[in-house]
Amino acid sequence: MDPRPDLRDGMPADRPLRVVAVHAHPDDETLATGLTLAHHVEAGDEVHVVTCTLGEEGEVITPELAHLEGRGEDLAEHRRGELDRAMRALGVRHHLLGGGRPRWRDSGMAGSAAVQHPRAFAGADPEEAAAVLAQQLTALAPDLVLTYDPWGGYGHPDHVQTHRVTARAVELLGAQGAVAPRLMVVLVPASWAREDRAWLAGHVPEGVRSPAGGVARVLSPDDPYPPGVVDDAAVTHTVMDTGALPRQRAALREHPTQVTLHDGWYTLSNDIAARLPGREAYAVWPDARDRLAELQGVPS
Template sequence: MTTAAPVLVAGRPARLLFVHAHPDDEMLATGVAIAHHVAAGDEVHVLTCTLGEQGEVIPHELAHLDADHEDTLGEFRRDELRGAMTAIGAHSTVLGEDPAVGRLSRWRDSGMAGTTGAHDPRAWVRSDDERAVAAVTEVIASVAPDLVVTYDARGGYDHPDHVRTHEVTRRALAGMDEGSRPALFAVLTPRSWAQEDRDVLAVVDEVRGLGWALPTGDFPPSVVADEVVTHAVVDETAVERQVAALRHHRTQVTLGPRGTYALSNDIVARLCGREGYARLDVTTGEPLPALVPGERPPLVARR
């Protein structure tokens, strides 16, 4: 796994764009990298493709917001996203947001695989290819990042919106001139890290009284052989800032003791100050092999 010092591009701090499907994805999947790069003085942007309207609401007092009741969760989660991005110090854009006409987003959360949300004509998975790619391309051109970070081709865990986000982001970059095209990276977890996290969680006594279950079964598709992960951001000091941002995503995330959290499924997970990445081929979406000798990795690694 390759590590590196902070990146300077033509004498200036790096500019990074993280592309995610829903509010809170940015902190759960890439919060360490976002916090680390902001602290390093880099310019960090987050593009969110939908407002997570189909999300399951954890606090009982906010259950009325969900899609089966008031269907106002998207507006609420937009505010959560603003709070999280302010806390972490990153720039935030929602795809297709237009305050001038009162539009919060262009596309809508499609829901988990097999749910009815995907049937909505506004669903992100039903988005017109040309329009979706053009919208993401416009944001990339506006930000002019040195690199773009999103999900792998399986969307991390096969969530339809995550898969769509990967697909549209990759196609947007593939359509750009090769000489000015930012590098594309995906979040991937080394298998040894995933197993270590399960081993650690199994002995954290404090979570046993919370009613949370331990993760079991197969790892998600984003957990890969260690050698596939060519870059890492390892910064334990970033966790405090990551947690501060996650506190704003209270409809979706419950924070626990000792860097633990759970989503609406009540399965405990761990915030441990490290994230793995690999550069992707924009044509195939497949991870590229380790860097050739002398090539400088664009992601910072260890503090």
């Protein structure tokens, strides 16, 4: 059992907690924080997800839906349906940033031409977006807010922007005299990342293909890790709950344009195998900034 505390440590114990996760695109909520969301749903807490864009630039791995790739609004509407079904599977309440339809759209991967779109989220004024989110958070009055680390996990511009906007929104709540929620950023301890690659090496059969025909690949211990994999010392809290995995898996199954689910693991459009280990890790923000900067640098 991991010695670090659960997210409810220091939280009110006499009532259900209110938890809000803020994510960039449909499926991010389940991939990055799905176990935690399911864990809190199972505990009887009130759980919400705010999604900043509808993933207009996402790659489509399902052959029968391949015609949607590159058709931003059509893909967005399809992914909205996937997201709605995934939220029901998780048992959480869902909101789009800014209301019924997102004010901003998917910016695409780093270097994509989509970042030049006038509504690209990565190019949004962070103060404007943070004010919109702060208004929604005020109405939800969360105890805990979850979002990405300052690198956005693996560097996606919208993930980085979501971290920036969410951190600023929580600051605004405090500046307005409200009781600011505890902000937690998702991290992956380096020891977990190594364990997961070793597990995958022993559990992913050779030649497993995705719906699009790609072959699942297991990264070696020597392959680079994304920036969201950090020294274990940077992690302050963990969620360890294999009992919540069925909800997470059920939600991932509702994102077939993006995720191919297997027994204990999954692949995305890059065909790299990733484990579903029944654990997620976090650090309190901005308290963790200095520690992360000391260990490996933090982007501005």
